[in-house]
Amino acid sequence: MSENELKAIEAVETLIRYIEDIDGDLREGLERTPERVIESFKEIYSGYVDDAEEILSATFNSEGYDGIVLLRDVEFHSVCEHHLQPFSGKAHIAYIPVDKIVGISKLARLLDMHSKRLQNQERLTESIVQDLQRVIQPLGCAAILEAQHGCMRCRGVSKQNAVMVTSSMRGAFFDNPHARAELMQLINQ
Numbered sequence: 252m253s254e255n256e257l258k259a260i261e262a263v264e265t266l267i268r269y270i271e272d273i274d275g276d277l278r279e280g281l282e283r284t285p286e287r288v289i290e291s292f293k294e295i296y297s298g299y300v301d302d303a304e305e306i307l308s309a310t311f312n313s314e315g316y317d318g319i320v321l322l323r324d325v326e327f328h329s330v331c332e333h334h335l336q337p338f339s340g341k342a343h344i345a346y347i348p349v350d351k352i353v354g355i356s357k358l359a360r361l362l363d364m365h366s367k368r369l370q371n372q373e374r375l376t377e378s379i380v381q382d383l384q385r386v387i388q389p390l391g392c393a394a395i396l397e398a399q400h401g402c403m404r405c406r407g408v409s410k411q412n413a414v415m416v417t418s419s420m421r422g423a424f425f426d427n428p429h430a431r432a433e434l435m436q437l438i439n440q
């Protein structure tokens with residue numbers, strides 16, 4: 252175990268003592284919680300090790316297909332960097348290929364990579380589109396995310412059902428109202 256990992260476990264222990272206002276040993280149910288929390292972080296924050304170039308590296312010839320490719324209703328789970336509270340929802344990711352198409356699961360992996368980091372929803376949305384634009388250079392690309400935020404459901408204004416929607420568009424989806432309208436129709440059908 253690395254020194255940083257040990258320190259992180261100790262930090263969680265400190266937080267638990269703070270929450271329960273105790274000085275001594277943790278009670279039975281909490282004894283191994285610090286280790287479990289840090290272990291779970293390996294998955295929750297696993298997005299720092301991947302990069303978009305690698306995820307989007309396997310491309311195929313589009314064989315003349317020049318319509319919209321849309322992956323709709325992809326669930327994601329992320330953590331808000333302002334409160335360390337989870338936020339989760341679904342994403343719609345689209346692009347219009349020029350010569351190259353990517354395996355459809357790669358779009359989901361790209362979403363996972365960015366969502367498994369400390370995030371805000373705006374940056375998460377923007378990062379997906381920036382990567383698609385840079386790596387596969389499509390005619391257009393778009394990401395629309397709908398999410399519910401733990402920091403809003405459980406604290407602050409306590410709004411249980413508020414959904415935050417963010418959208419980022421590049422190329423044809425930004426410039427061309429027809430492309431954008433078709434995308435919206437595909438998402439909502």
Ligand SMILES: [Zn+2]
Pocket residue numbers: 331332333334335336400402403
């Ligand atoms: Zn928050």
